[in-house]
Amino acid sequence: MKLYEYQGRDLFTRFGIPAPEGVVVSSVEEFEAVKDDLPYPVVVKAQVLTGGRGKAGGVKFADNADEAREHLDNILGMEIKGLTVEKVFLVEMLDFAQELYASVLLDRSSRLPMVMISAEGGVDIESVPDDKIHKMTVHPFTGFSSYHARHLVGNLGLDKDQAKQVTSILSKLYTTYLESDADLVEINPLAITGEGKVVAADAKVSINDAATFRHPDIEGGEEDLTALEKEAQEKGIAFVQLDGDIGVIANGAGLTMATLDALEHYGGNGGVFLDLGGTDSPEKVMTCFRLMKKANPSVVFLNLFGGITKADTVAKGVVQVLEEEGLDVPLVTRIRGVNEEKAREILEAAGVEATQDPKEAAQLAVKLRNEAAGTNGGGA
Numbered sequence: 001m002k003l004y005e006y007q008g009r010d011l012f013t014r015f016g017i018p019a020p021e022g023v024v025v026s027s028v029e030e031f032e033a034v035k036d037d038l039p040y041p042v043v044v045k046a047q048v049l050t051g052g053r054g055k056a057g058g059v060k061f062a063d064n065a066d067e068a069r070e071h072l073d074n075i076l077g078m079e080i081k082g083l084t085v086e087k088v089f090l091v092e093m094l095d096f097a098q099e100l101y102a103s104v105l106l107d108r109s110s111r112l113p114m115v116m117i118s119a120e121g122g123v124d125i126e127s128v129p130d131d132k133i134h135k136m137t138v139h140p141f142t143g144f145s146s147y148h149a150r151h152l153v154g155n156l157g158l159d160k161d162q163a164k165q166v167t168s169i170l171s172k173l174y175t176t177y178l179e180s181d182a183d184l185v186e187i188n189p190l191a192i193t194g195e196g197k198v199v200a201a202d203a204k205v206s207i208n209d210a211a212t213f214r215h216p217d218i219e220g221g222e223e224d225l226t227a228l229e230k231e232a233q234e235k236g237i238a239f240v241q242l243d244g245d246i247g248v249i250a251n252g253a254g255l256t257m258a259t260l261d262a263l264e265h266y267g268g269n270g271g272v273f274l275d276l277g278g279t280d281s282p283e284k285v286m287t288c289f290r291l292m293k294k295a296n297p298s299v300v301f302l303n304l305f306g307g308i309t310k311a312d313t314v315a316k317g318v319v320q321v322l323e324e325e326g327l328d329v330p331l332v333t334r335i336r337g338v339n340e341e342k343a344r345e346i347l348e349a350a351g352v353e354a355t356q357d358p359k360e361a362a363q364l365a366v367k368l369r370n371e372a373a374g375t376n377g378g379g380a
């Protein structure tokens, strides 16, 4: 779950990280009600769940209410990287003497939290040369001590007072990351003001989606889901959209992953997968199948190992959808397990062939996918 800047800022301040004061508005009317209390000059900042707002024209400065209203008018409704601005954060403008960068994120290659800091903040961190970014992975047994923080900050060449403030902020940022079950907490820029105060002038926070239930107090934006994934979540179905175009319906996380791997092995790409889980309701299978159709795959590959989810239950659900609304792409099925003979009978009666061999089925799915791509004059 990604947080909007103003929400991330609130989270930071809860952990003692200094940040400028601001107000969020979502209309000119709301602005009119607060405009006289704003700490001018202010920064007028688009609230969207993406970075690079400055470059896109979503961050403007205003000396007074009239200027702020004008910027607000321009920014509300603006599109930034395909996202529409619905809220604007009006925040005290500070004079920046220097812009640093600080973050804590989950480093997947070392499987550890990683703390990063750079004296070259305020720009896209991807554009900062690697030797200007100072990194430290943190072992959970030792934690991130003030000694670690001092050591990292020592790379920045700051004077003593600022180094002390940055060290304290870095420790608090790590605590924020840990206590909030975040995947990422980023301050860019971490600004040093003309008066020598260090403040978090931006906030990028992402809470691990599997842990949001532990943090009902953390307000967030949308979860990182597509519209179909959201629909599936509401229906209690495990459904994930990927880059490829072969739709996979399997049961159990293990078989589902193995099916995606098998497709990849034979040169295909899973586009969406759906885990039937343990179900014995043809209705649930129908719901799953309908969701799959909405994802517009070029082939549907049903790979089933019947257990709690009996093979014939799935076959019944699939055939019912086919009879009621059809399917205009090829369906490849591989069925094993509980009631497999019955399942094959049901499918074959409806004109659907069912194989037993997962390799053969995966190869067939890829072949049909390639044929479909060929007749359409190119892949998806």
Ligand code: GDP
Pocket: 043, 045, 050, 051, 052, 053, 054, 055, 059, 092, 093, 094, 095, 096, 099, 121, 122, 123, 188, 189, 201, 202, 203
């Ligand atoms: P982003 O472009 O989405 O990362 O938005 P930021 O919140 O980081 O703002 C972009 C840039 O605007 C910053 O890097 C600063 O250069 C500038 N900026 C934002 N707030 C202030 C401020 O209070 N004072 C000054 N001087 N510059 C600011």
Ligand code: MN
Pocket: 051, 052, 188, 189, 202
């Ligand atoms: Mn920023």
